[in-house]
Amino acid sequence: MDRDHFYATMNGEGTLDYEVYLNTKALLSCQKDFKDFCNGDELQFQIVHQVEELWMKLIGYTLLDIDDFMQAENTNRVVTLFRRVHSALRLMIAQLDLLETMSPKEYQEIRLQLGNGSGQESPGFRTILKMHQPLWQSFKSVYLEKHGLTVEKIYDSEYSHSDAYVVAEALAEFDELFQRFRFCHIQLIQRTIGLGAKSLKGRGVDLLNEGQRVKFFPELWEIRSQMTDAWGGKYGVVRDSIGGH
Ligand code: HEM
Incomplete structure (x- = not known):
């Protein structure tokens, strides 16, 4: 496949209504040039x-x-x-x-390539x-x-x-x-x-x-534990077996 053709045309002209509205020219230029990537x-x-x-x-x-x-x-x-x-x-x-x-x-x-860049x-x-x-x-x-x-x-x-x-x-x-x-x-x-x-x-x-x-x-997480303790208080920490043993 013709890689150079892909590189030259991938970003489009940016003149069609779709391209103008979505600003595709700018969007597709937000990444490094293909030739500058350090790897695939x-x-x-x-x-x-x-x-x-x-x-x-x-x-x-x-x-x-x-x-x-x-x-x-x-x-x-x-x-x-x-x-x-x-x-x-x-x-x-x-x-x-x-x-x-x-x-x-x-x-x-x-x-x-990231310098000191961090997700922080x-x-x-x-x-x-x-x-x-x-x-x-x-x-x-x-x-x-x-x-x-x-x-x-x-x-x-x-x-x-x-x-x-x-x-x-x-x-x-x-x-x-x-x-x-x-x-x-x-x-x-x-x-x-x-x-x-x-x-x-x-x-x-x-x-x-x-x-x-x-x-x-x-508070939305604590309530679950509080409920388990409160409800657990009714039947004790160790519950009776439902099988009756
Ligand atoms: C291979 C991929 C990635 C690696 C190896 C990586 C590595 C790290 C490391 C080591 C840190 C800890 C802080 C530091 O040492 O600078 C960090 C923090 C962070 N990274 Fe990434 N990261 C990757 C991808 C991403 C992506 C895709 C996002 C998307 C938003 C992201 C967002 C963050 C954020 C928000 C923090 C701050 C974490 C926090 O406060 O909990 N990272 N990353």
Whole structure:
């Protein structure tokens, strides 16, 4: 196949309506020139990171809308938009698989191109990390306090699968998927560069492990343990066998 022809034409002219609307000329120029890649995996490496940044842009923007709709107590909108956030997070997780098609050696070659660049500097990730607190405040004031509810009531003593419960579960799913991204990212690192390298020891691995433990909405996780203890108190720590032995 004619590689030079592909390189010369792949980005298009940028003049057709589709190209103009989607700004494909600029979009397809966001990666290094074909001739500058250090190996056959670098295009994939750049694209996966760039697409992840785009999904994080969409997630952050959608969370702004979710916050507005929570304040208006428009649960239908909140639930639909959370589905969008959850789907985008699932895509972010699934996309990490692509990078597992890159050999450890080829990544070492790419790593030399990154300078001091690190995922810690990701603008999308840093923005999303700051968005859970205002979301929680809106949930607490609009769905709980305004109605005299608590997390305990919506999950247990006054459980009715209410709007507050459904929104709480959407928040929990967002939290869980974000943690899952961090977990799968650690697995990707293990697969690519290993977690025991001297250059990673200390700050790098500690940062990843700490991040993996962060929960956006701890109350939504604590309630499950509290319920297990409370309900467990009724039948004791060791339950009677249901077979009667
Ligand atoms: C082969 C692929 C990858 C490797 C080897 C890798 C490696 C690492 C390492 C070693 C760190 C720890 C911080 C440091 O030492 O700089 C880190 C952090 C990070 N990386 Fe990656 N990464 C990869 C792919 C990705 C992708 C595709 C994303 C997509 C957004 C990403 C986002 C992040 C983020 C957000 C952090 C900060 C982690 C946190 O605060 O929990 N990485 N990465």
